[in-house]
Amino acid sequence: MGTVTAAISVSAAAAAVSRSRPAGRRRHRGPGVFSCSASTAGERQALFSRIAPVYDHLNDVLSLGQHRTWKRICVSWSRAKMGHRVLDLCCGSGDLAFLLSQKVGLDGEVMAVDFSRQQLQTAADRQEQRWKLCYENIKWIEGDALDLPFTDCYFDAVTVGYGLRNVVDKSRAMQEIFRVLKPGSRASILDFNKSSSLFTASLQSWAIDNVVVPLASGYGLTEEYKYLKSSISQYATGEELEKLAREAGFTVAKHYELGGGIMGNLVATR
Numbered sequence: 227m228g229t230v231t232a233a234i235s236v237s238a239a240a241a242a243v244s245r246s247r248p249a250g251r252r253r254h255r256g257p258g259v260f261s262c263s264a265s266t267a268g269e270r271q272a273l274f275s276r277i278a279p280v281y282d283h284l285n286d287v288l289s290l291g292q293h294r295t296w297k298r299i300c301v302s303w304s305r306a307k308m309g310h311r312v313l314d315l316c317c318g319s320g321d322l323a324f325l326l327s328q329k330v331g332l333d334g335e336v337m338a339v340d341f342s343r344q345q346l347q348t349a350a351d352r353q354e355q356r357w358k359l360c361y362e363n364i365k366w367i368e369g370d371a372l373d374l375p376f377t378d379c380y381f382d383a384v385t386v387g388y389g390l391r392n393v394v395d396k397s398r399a400m401q402e403i404f405r406v407l408k409p410g411s412r413a414s415i416l417d418f419n420k421s422s423s424l425f426t427a428s429l430q431s432w433a434i435d436n437v438v439v440p441l442a443s444g445y446g447l448t449e450e451y452k453y454l455k456s457s458i459s460q461y462a463t464g465e466e467l468e469k470l471a472r473e474a475g476f477t478v479a480k481h482y483e484l485g486g487g488i489m490g491n492l493v494a495t496r
Contacts (some may be wrong), residue, residue, distance in 0.1 A: 234290065241444050242288075255330055255460060262431050266367065280474070292485060293321075294321070294398070295358045296416055296484050296485065296489050296491070297321050297322055297325060297354065297387055297416065298325060299387055299416075299484065299491060300320055300387060300414045300415075300416040300491055300494075301323065301325040301326055301329060302412070303327075303412070303414040303491060303493050304381040304383040304384070304412050304413070304414035304496070305383060305411075305412050306326055306329040306330055306334075306382065306385075307329065307382070308328060308329070308330060308331045308333065308334060309331065309332065309333040309334050310330045310334045310335075310382035311330075311331070311334060311335040311337075311380065311381055311382055312326050312329075312330055312334065312335070312337070312381055312382055312383045312384065312385070313335055313336075313337045313338075313339065313376070313380075313381045313383070313384045313385070313406060314326055314336060314337070314338045314339070314384075314385050314386075314387070315339050315371055315374075315384060315385070315386045315389060315399075315403065316339070316340055316341075316371060316386050316387065316388070316390070316392070316393070317338035317340045317345075317349060317366075317387075317389075318340060318342075318345050318349070318387065318389070319345055319348045319349050319352060320338060320348075320349030320352055320353065320364075320366075321387065322385045322387045323336050323338040323364050324350065324352075324353075324356070324361065324364075326383075327358075327360045327361050327364050328358070328360055328362055330360075331360055331363070332359065332362065332363055332364065332402075333362055334363055335363055335365070335374055335399075336363055336364045336365070336371075336374070337365050337367055337381075338364055338366050339368075339369040339371070339374070340363065340366075340367075340368065340369070341368065341369065341370060341371070342478055343368055346367075347369055350366055352495075369469045371389070371393050371399045371402065372393070372394075372395055372398045372399055372402060373402070373408055374402045374405075374432020376406045377406075378405050378406065379405075379406070379407065379408045379409065380406045380407075381406050381407055381408065381411065381412075382404065382407070382411050383407075383411055383412055383414070384407055384411075384413040384414070385401050385413070385414050385415070385416075386403070386413070386414075386415040386416070386417075387416045387417075388416065388417050388418070389419055390415055391416070391417045391418065391458070391461045392457060394412060396462065396470060397470060397473070397474070398473040400470050400473075401474045401475070402469055403473045403474070404471075404476060404492075404494075404496055407496045408496070409496055410496065411495070411496055412493060412494065412495050412496075413471075413476070413492075413493070413494045413496075414491060414492070414493050415467070415491065415492040415493075416484075416490075416491045416492075416496070417461070417490060418430070418454075418457075418458045418461065418487065418488065418489060418490070418491070419464065419471060419483055419484070419487055419488060419489050419490030420458055420459070420461045420462060420463045420464075420490075421463075421483075421487045421488075422463055422464075423487060426486070426487040426488065428459065430488055431455065431490075434451075434454055434455045434458075438451055438454060439451050439452055447482045463464060464481030464482075464483065464492070465481070467481050467490075467492045468480065468481050468492065471494040474495055475496070476494040476495060477495055477496065478494065478495040479492065479493070479494040479495075480493050480494075481491070
């Protein structure tokens with residue numbers, strides 16, 4: 227715990243899960259399944275590795291601490307409970323994973339997956355610095371949101387915090403989330419909201435240009451945070467996210483606006 231070795235490779239994670247779980251079916255993946263660009267995915271992986279050292283501090287400053295409230299809401303809406311096995315996908319520096327850990331307790335399990343080894347190392351370091359007994363139930367896994375190393379119907383809940391927007395193939399990621407969830411269980415997906423309100427969208431754009439990017443430039447991360455604006459403009463609206471979830475197989479999908487419409491949280495039930 228607390229070292230880079232805590233970030234398990236995809237193949238090692240798959241093997242570890244296979245040894246500890248009941249037998250289950252994992253969907254066959256034939257050639258040509260991926261529709262994402264390897265170079266684009268690699269660029270995004272490198273971007274998040276560069277911002278990892280200051281990611282948490284900037285989140286606190288830029289949201290005036292409100293991101294913690296939104297994350298607690300996200301975890302609450304996942305309906306994770308004591309003893310559950312849960313997945314925090316695109317876990318970043320671990321905020322949602324730590325909250326989930328307290329929800330499921332020592333009898334539960336938290337699998338925290340991210341494609342950035344640097345973000346996972348930051349999360350493992352935070353695990354040591356903010357140690358609680360329940361945090362022993364967290365496993366940090368370096369893995370791909372488009373090819374999760376878990377069998378079907380493996381998790382009681384899934385959370386994603388500020389991650390789906392950055393996945394190249396969002397439809398494929400949603401299908402993977404659906405696949406690994408148990409029937410009747412929930413996915414709770416928090417991110418910036420692509421608002422249909424001109425006022426909210428304009429306010430969001432102004433804040434990125436005049437607050438977010440200038441602050442990030444003080445850390446030498448101007449270009450990295452300019453990416454935020456384009457990623458939101460290319461993201462799905464709440465209605466489009468609901469449709470994406472239903473197309474993946476979810477029976478119920480509802481998107482809720484948070485923070486005056488600046489943020490949004492999709493809740494989808496398998």
